[in-house]
Amino acid sequence: MTTEKKAPVDLSKDVQKDASQLLQKEMIRGNYERLAQAEENHKEKVVYTFVPGNLNELVMCFDVVGNYPEINALQSAMQKKTGAYVMEAERAGQDEDVCTYVKADLGMMRKGNIGPAGKKLADPDLLLLSYTGCFTFMKWFELLRHEYKCDTTMLHVPYQGDGEITQSMRDYVVKQLKEEVIPALERTSGVKFDIDRLREHLRESAKAEDKLVQVLESAKLKPSPIDSYFGGLYYVGPTFSAFRGTPECTAYYDALWDEVNERIQKGQGPVTPEGVMTEEKYRLVVEGPLNYTHMREFWKMFYDEGAVVVASSYTKVGGNYEQGFRHDPDNPLESLADYCLGCYTNLNLPSRTKMLENYLNDYEADGLLINSIKSCNSFSAGQLLMMNEIEKRTGKPAAFVETDLVDPRYFSPSNVKNRLESYFQMVDQKRSAA
Amino acid sequence: MGTQEIIERCEAIHEDLNFTAARDWKAAEPGRHVIGHLPIYVPRELIHAAGMLPLGIYGGGDQMEVIQGDAFYQSYICRIPRSTIELALTGRLDFVEGMLFPSICDVIRNLSGVWKLTQKDTYVRYMDVPQNYDKEIGGRFYIREMQELLEGLEGISGRKVTNEDLLASIKLFNVNRRLINQLYAMRIEQPWNIPVTEVYLLMRAGQVLPVEEHNVMMTDYIAAIGDVERPQKDNTKVVMNGMFCEQPPLNLIRSIELSGCYVVDDDFILVNRWLREDVKEEGDALKNLSDCFIDHSTRTSATYEPSEELKGAQLVEAVRKSGAEGVIFAAPSFCDPALLERPMLQDVLDANNIPNIAFKYAENTGQMQPIREQAGTFADSIKLWS
Numbered sequence: 001m002t003t004e005k006k007a008p009v010d011l012s013k014d015v016q017k018d019a020s021q022l023l024q025k026e027m028i029r030g031n032y033e034r035l036a037q038a039e040e041n042h043k044e045k046v047v048y049t050f051v052p053g054n055l056n057e058l059v060m061c062f063d064v065v066g067n068y069p070e071i072n073a074l075q076s077a078m079q080k081k082t083g084a085y086v087m088e089a090e091r092a093g094q095d096e097d098v099c100t101y102v103k104a105d106l107g108m109m110r111k112g113n114i115g116p117a118g119k120k121l122a123d124p125d126l127l128l129l130s131y132t133g134c135f136t137f138m139k140w141f142e143l144l145r146h147e148y149k150c151d152t153t154m155l156h157v158p159y160q161g162d163g164e165i166t167q168s169m170r171d172y173v174v175k176q177l178k179e180e181v182i183p184a185l186e187r188t189s190g191v192k193f194d195i196d197r198l199r200e201h202l203r204e205s206a207k208a209e210d211k212l213v214q215v216l217e218s219a220k221l222k223p224s225p226i227d228s229y230f231g232g233l234y235y236v237g238p239t240f241s242a243f244r245g246t247p248e249c250t251a252y253y254d255a256l257w258d259e260v261n262e263r264i265q266k267g268q269g270p271v272t273p274e275g276v277m278t279e280e281k282y283r284l285v286v287e288g289p290l291n292y293t294h295m296r297e298f299w300k301m302f303y304d305e306g307a308v309v310v311a312s313s314y315t316k317v318g319g320n321y322e323q324g325f326r327h328d329p330d331n332p333l334e335s336l337a338d339y340c341l342g343c344y345t346n347l348n349l350p351s352r353t354k355m356l357e358n359y360l361n362d363y364e365a366d367g368l369l370i371n372s373i374k375s376c377n378s379f380s381a382g383q384l385l386m387m388n389e390i391e392k393r394t395g396k397p398a399a400f401v402e403t404d405l406v407d408p409r410y411f412s413p414s415n416v417k418n419r420l421e422s423y424f425q426m427v428d429q430k431r432s433a434a
Numbered sequence: 435m436g437t438q439e440i441i442e443r444c445e446a447i448h449e450d451l452n453f454t455a456a457r458d459w460k461a462a463e464p465g466r467h468v469i470g471h472l473p474i475y476v477p478r479e480l481i482h483a484a485g486m487l488p489l490g491i492y493g494g495g496d497q498m499e500v501i502q503g504d505a506f507y508q509s510y511i512c513r514i515p516r517s518t519i520e521l522a523l524t525g526r527l528d529f530v531e532g533m534l535f536p537s538i539c540d541v542i543r544n545l546s547g548v549w550k551l552t553q554k555d556t557y558v559r560y561m562d563v564p565q566n567y568d569k570e571i572g573g574r575f576y577i578r579e580m581q582e583l584l585e586g587l588e589g590i591s592g593r594k595v596t597n598e599d600l601l602a603s604i605k606l607f608n609v610n611r612r613l614i615n616q617l618y619a620m621r622i623e624q625p626w627n628i629p630v631t632e633v634y635l636l637m638r639a640g641q642v643l644p645v646e647e648h649n650v651m652m653t654d655y656i657a658a659i660g661d662v663e664r665p666q667k668d669n670t671k672v673v674m675n676g677m678f679c680e681q682p683p684l685n686l687i688r689s690i691e692l693s694g695c696y697v698v699d700d701d702f703i704l705v706n707r708w709l710r711e712d713v714k715e716e717g718d719a720l721k722n723l724s725d726c727f728i729d730h731s732t733r734t735s736a737t738y739e740p741s742e743e744l745k746g747a748q749l750v751e752a753v754r755k756s757g758a759e760g761v762i763f764a765a766p767s768f769c770d771p772a773l774l775e776r777p778m779l780q781d782v783l784d785a786n787n788i789p790n791i792a793f794k795y796a797e798n799t800g801q802m803q804p805i806r807e808q809a810g811t812f813a814d815s816i817k818l819w820s
Contacts, residue, residue: 093777097510097768097794131565131738135539138565138738139774145742146778154565154738156572159537161546161560168582172575176566348560349547374510377540377770381515382548384506389551402508 018271020256024237027252028075029117031242034065036119045189048124048144051318053132053157053340055181057201057245057327062189066242067121069140073104075116077292077406085111086407100375100407102140109147126188127152128181133159133317133345134378153184157340163351165341173337199329201245206326208239211253213321215260219310220363223280225263227270229309230299233290240318245327272303281306282427285359287313287352287386288371288379291403294411298403301413301420309369311359313352316344345378353386360394366427368398369420374410397430399423437632437658440651444635447642448684451498451521455642456489457529467590469557470527471534472518472542473679474736475708476561477580477723479607482645483599484587489530490641490705493517496683496798506548512768513796514680515545522553531590532557534583538679538736539771557586565738569728576724600719606645608712613652614640615707618699620659622756625696626666628659631688637703667694670813671758674700675749676776678734680766680797689802690762694813698756701734708732735775746782753788759816762809763792789816 017025038044045064049055051071059066076082085107086100092110094103108114115121129141131154138154145152155176158169182193215235219228226235235256243249263269269277273296284302286309291298302309316322320342328335344352360368368390372380387398401419404410447455460466467486471478481488494500494517502523503516521527533556535546546560562579564572584595617636621628636655640648674690678701690697711730714722733739733748753761761783765772776792783790791812793805 093780095765095773095776095794098770098773102774129738135537135543135736136770136774139735139771142739142745142778143774146745146781149742152740152742154740156565156738158562158575159543159560161535161543161562166582168575168578172564172566172571175571175574179568179571180566348550349544350550352547353551372508374508377511377544377768380508381511381541381544382506384508385548385551 018256018259020252020259021234023252023255024234027238027243027248031065032115032117032119032121035067035115035121036117038065038122039120045125046122047126047128047185047188048141049128050130050132050137051240052134052343052345053130053155054241054244054318055128055130055155055336055340056242057198057205058177058181058336059128059185060201060245061193061197062185062191064125064185064189065122067124068241069105069144070101071241072108072115072121073101073406074292076104076108078295079116080293080408082107082293082406083408098375099136099140100404102136102143104406105140106143106147109144123148124150126150126184128185129154130157130340131155132157132340132343136378151184151188153181155181155340157346160341160347160351163348165338169341170334170337173340174333177333177336195332198332202327202329202332202335204247204250205239205245206328208244208249208253209319209321209326211250211257212236212239215253215256216311216315216322218260218264219308221264222283222364223267223269223277224283224308224310225260225268225270227272227302227309228315229286229290229312230272230295230302231270232309232312232315236315236318270308272299274300274303277303277306277308279306280308282367282424283308283310283363283365284367284369285309285311285356285363285365286369286371287356287383289314289317289373289376289405291371291411292406293404293408294413297413298411298416301417305420305424307420307424310363310365313344313356318343320344349382349386353389356386357390357393360390360396365396366431367396367423369423370398370400372400372402374402374404375407376405397423397426399426435654435658437655437662440655440658441632441635444639448635448638449497451494452526453489453529453642456487459487459644460529465591467531468529469532469534469587470530471705472536472538472545474536474538474704474734475563476534476536476705477583478645478705479600479603479713479719479723480580480583480595481587482606483603484584484591484595485593486587486591487644490703491518491521491527491533492638492641492681493797494520495681496685496800510768511541512680512766513798514766515541515548517797518545519548519552522549530556532559532586534559534561536561537563539769542679557590559583559586563727567728567731567740569725573724573728576727577720580720580723597719601715604713604719604722605715606649608715609649610640610645610652611706611709611712613649613656617652617656618707620656622698625669625671625698627662627664630691630697630700631684634684634687634702637706640706641703668817669694669696670760670816671696671698671756672813673698673749673752673756673758673761674702674764675761675779676735676763676765676769676772677702678704678736678772679769682764682795683797683799685802686795686799686805689806690809693806693810695762695809698758699752701732704732704734735771746779749779750782750786750788759820760789760791760812762812763790765792765794767794767796789820
């Protein structure tokens, strides 16, 4: 145990939270309240959309309220609700093999669409299918359309098969934005598109993105003042969802940076649910999404061993900013296109592998851990090869655990813990052999 | 040439995991090149116009033991990527200079990256066909994608592909498409005379042979089938859906027919039938291919359906046109597109009072009895109660 607290803890309680976390919680609560209000008084139009490739700055230009089914699913998973939702969707005909994010969402809808805040969420007026880095998104929103019978608009974001964004890809996305997505948002909202409004949101986004990168790159320090996977989930929350491009989002990152900077000045490690980590024994890079159904239990397996995640790919799934990309008010639609095209799962396997290899070197990590998600082929297909490649290139040990995002049936605590303990022993052996 | 002789040749091609026919084609003349592609659709006309052989790669089937390929994929990922990489790692694709990975799903998409990392001497291209079906948007993007593919192929051959080359290839593939459509139409008329296994094997042969040779084979088979008279059974006519990528074992297809079903339409080898109309044979060839793709593409679970009203319309049309009495959904295990699409299609069929059943398989499924029983019960229930 390497945190300041030693006594046994109740994993359902006793959570320590930073001020920035509380601020974010309030922002999320506010958005859920808007969605609940939209259900009650129908004053605001509601647009459902996805995290990767989200067009939040554009959506906000139309005075609509955004709803993110993935966020609902993960919030519900943390509240231990998704097991029932997944089974509800399977009872309604969804196959056991398919994406559990989809099933959690469909199950929630079938059970009354009661959101994580306990109130019924408004039905969508428009499904904005930004189809970036994941084929399942396409079927997911077709399934929602099948249920809601509402308007849908689709943005097809080409895959970076050759590891680069071409002008043809950018032009294709921009043309879709101009001729499909913006007109659909205008029709739904009754609000005319104002590009200067978009520029203003993009300007605000860039500020938040600067700060986010500053926070994430602080993990290069020893000890790392942050955890880039479990903690990283909270750090990316506002930029990945309904808040990017708002002054509140920028304020969140200012507050977050102040906290992180304070820890840097004190030479402190990251904050865990049980307090500040006192000893950093292992520095890891993690590939793959989180498990949300047992997040705290999963995290505890790391911090109990003194393991800090210094970089993760999951925190790039809703935007990849470390290579220098920022939303650009001077090239509004083009920069939205580049944002969508650059999200992590839209990168090809060689680019993903190179990125992880760089993380291992730049963050002076001890090794790579892959959390392979049963129901996310976009991430998972090819991970074993990536693991072998990275071991070969860096000489650092890699390990593999399997869980799921939101289906509790696929989280086996003893298996995961055993694997992690063996992995940490492997890191120790490598060190002693060096 | 009789049908038996043709089908025996097709079966030999189907079973040959060394792709000897394609190797022989390549060896026949210096400077020939072979470009592999995965399901569902690539514009094969481009490969042909570049003087190359398009080779359809449909996994390793049920005859190949997958050893190395299993180390690449977790247990919850379908079988086709692991058997496909096994083909490469065991040298069975060592004569293939390029591989195209069409946009079907995340697994095949990522397989393009596996290829880039492991087969470094091979030209690898992910073929991102548009999901936007507006000629000025998706159409333009698709033309550019095809231009980039042509540049890649020209890099292999060292030969510029002209518009005339492309138009000549379009003509040949139009002939091929018409022959295939003719065969499917004949099968609807006389399903007892044209077993589904024979149709399937003819389609698979077309994935290995040059189109010119396949056209001759198809013409010969269609001519010869007129001399065949097989006993007509009281089978139930069905459409099969969901088998567009990882292929079912031949025995599974045979079992469906043996269980009392005539398969009168299917989505097995869609690259042959993706474009539902001829491509224009004059003018700008790439534009013609793009326009035909935009206007006349087959709708599958790997494509986005912009209109809720049109969801499943092609499947219902296939049922009506073929006189089928039901639909059998058969999807590979862990196939996200087919399995996510299925409940929506089932709703559409239910709304149209079209009976349907569903099961899953893998390309190496060995136990046919449960499938035979399920399909047999389905066929009987239609005969008894519909």
